[in-house]
Amino acid sequence: MTETFDAIVVGGGSVGVPSAYSLAKRGLKVLVLERRSAVGQGENKAAIGGVRATHSDPAKILLCTRSLEAVSTWKQVHGDDIGWKPGGYCFPAYSEAVESTLQGLLPKQRAFGLVNDYVDADAVAELIPGIVREGLRGGTYSPNDGQVSPLLLPVILMRHAERMGAQLRVHEQVTEYLVEAGAIRGVVTNQGRYEAPIVVLATGSDAARDGQLLGIPIPVTPDSHEAGITAPVEPFLAPLVVDLRPGPENKTVNFYFGQNHEGQIIFCYTPKDLFVGTNRESLSEFLPTLAARMISLVPRLKHLLVRRVWRGCYPMTPDGVPIVSNVDGIRGLTLAVGMCGQGFMLGIGVGEEVASLALEGKYLLPKEASDTLRFERDYSSGKKEALK
Ligand SMILES: Cc1cc2nc3c(=O)[nH]c(=O)nc-3n(C[C@H](O)[C@H](O)[C@H](O)COP(=O)(O)OP(=O)(O)OC[C@H]3O[C@@H](n4cnc5c(N)ncnc54)[C@H](O)[C@@H]3O)c2cc1C
Numbered sequence: 001m002t003e004t005f006d007a008i009v010v011g012g013g014s015v016g017v018p019s020a021y022s023l024a025k026r027g028l029k030v031l032v033l034e035r036r037s038a039v040g041q042g043e044n045k046a047a048i049g050g051v052r053a054t055h056s057d058p059a060k061i062l063l064c065t066r067s068l069e070a071v072s073t074w075k076q077v078h079g080d081d082i083g084w085k086p087g088g089y090c091f092p093a094y095s096e097a098v099e100s101t102l103q104g105l106l107p108k109q110r111a112f113g114l115v116n117d118y119v120d121a122d123a124v125a126e127l128i129p130g131i132v133r134e135g136l137r138g139g140t141y142s143p144n145d146g147q148v149s150p151l152l153l154p155v156i157l158m159r160h161a162e163r164m165g166a167q168l169r170v171h172e173q174v175t176e177y178l179v180e181a182g183a184i185r186g187v188v189t190n191q192g193r194y195e196a197p198i199v200v201l202a203t204g205s206d207a208a209r210d211g212q213l214l215g216i217p218i219p220v221t222p223d224s225h226e227a228g229i230t231a232p233v234e235p236f237l238a239p240l241v242v243d244l245r246p247g248p249e250n251k252t253v254n255f256y257f258g259q260n261h262e263g264q265i266i267f268c269y270t271p272k273d274l275f276v277g278t279n280r281e282s283l284s285e286f287l288p289t290l291a292a293r294m295i296s297l298v299p300r301l302k303h304l305l306v307r308r309v310w311r312g313c314y315p316m317t318p319d320g321v322p323i324v325s326n327v328d329g330i331r332g333l334t335l336a337v338g339m340c341g342q343g344f345m346l347g348i349g350v351g352e353e354v355a356s357l358a359l360e361g362k363y364l365l366p367k368e369a370s371d372t373l374r375f376e377r378d379y380s381s382g383k384k385e386a387l388k
Contacts, residue, residue: 046312083149
């Protein structure tokens with residue numbers, strides 16, 4: 001039997017769930033199809049939960065500003081605890097080059113209304129107690145950024161979407177997209193067949209495979225990253241910290257960590273040599289490299305007890321900017337893929353954009369920003385974003 005919906009969202013992850021939420025809020029009868037056992041079990045649960053509007057790409061700044069507005073007021077508006085912890089982001093600078101890159105981004109960020117500032121070394125040391133002072137020049141601080149629990153947010157958003165009539169089917173993998181006369185008609189899964197005039201593709205690291213099924217080349221290539229979490233300690237660290245130094249072991253590009261709402265320190269780094277693919281087995285070199293990196297920045301953190309580590313993927317596009325777009329030639333199909341290392345923070349902003357694209361056929365964002373999100377764009381400029 002074929003069931004009919006107003007919209008089908010394929011993938012119940014960082015962007016699929018908020019997309020379903022936004023579509024349900026607009027009154028649509030929405031179906032979410034997720035191949036795993038629950039929402040948020042793909043790359044979403046690998047995220048450390050950082051939510052910042054501090055970017056260099058205008059679309060990311062605007063989408064994440066929207067996400068921040070929603071997550072920072074979620075408890076007051078809806079009553080649920082999503083693990084929101086304010087405290088901002090701090091990027092310390094130990095070299096003139098990093099200092100000038102960070103300072104160079106401020107005018108653009110301020111033009112979009114962000115209250116980010118460059119603060120001196122004393123202020124950075126106050127924000128990050130115990131940070132190594134030698135060579136510390138200062139850093140940028142963005143007080144309105146923060147953290148949210150990647151385990152709580154998708155579950156709570158899905159619950160709200162369900163209250164508005166959305167349905168979730170887990171263990172359902174989309175195996176076929178039904179396209180007729182230049183328009184999407186629905187999908188086939190391992191369990192059944194569903195029809196809808198709107199289909200949102202939000203399949204994260206698997207997006208290129210869906211592109212093959214649809215006959216459109218979706219340029220998403222996952223590379224894997226590791227993270228970890230410690231036992232809780234007394235709250236001492238307000239901001240999420242991004243250290244842009246290459247690191248003492250020269251295996252990492254940057255390193256970031258923060259203390260979450262439960263007191264745990266949550267951390268990860270970007271490896272110098274990227275691991276392309278979807279391998280999720282933890283590497284033995286991760287923890288020793290990470291520990292050296294963390295202690296070189298804040299020596300007192302050597303006392304932390306690490307509880308567990310994990311590995312997940314960044315679904316990368318060639319230019320490091322997501323694809324949030326309708327597709328010429330397939331009416332009713334909206335892509336929300338290629339979220340790179342920021343899909344969790346982009347989620348709610350992207351969800352609202354998806355609803356507008358699917359229903360009105362246009363972006364909410366101004367054209368200058370939305371052009372970078374289009375599927376039909378020139379990806380050849382490479383990874384041009386200064387803050388990824
Ligand atoms: C170590 C690490 C730390 C990170 N930290 C952060 C952070 O602090 N902040 C941040 O914003 N981002 C962070 N990220 C990045 C973030 O996790 C990803 O960008 C984001 O989760 C991608 O969202 P998505 O919805 O595209 O993919 P996913 O969350 O993976 O969702 C896609 C879903 O689609 C499902 N699916 C796939 N194919 C099908 C199919 N055919 N049928 C049905 N279902 C299907 C999958 O099972 C999955 O649940 C981090 C990533 C890693 C690895």
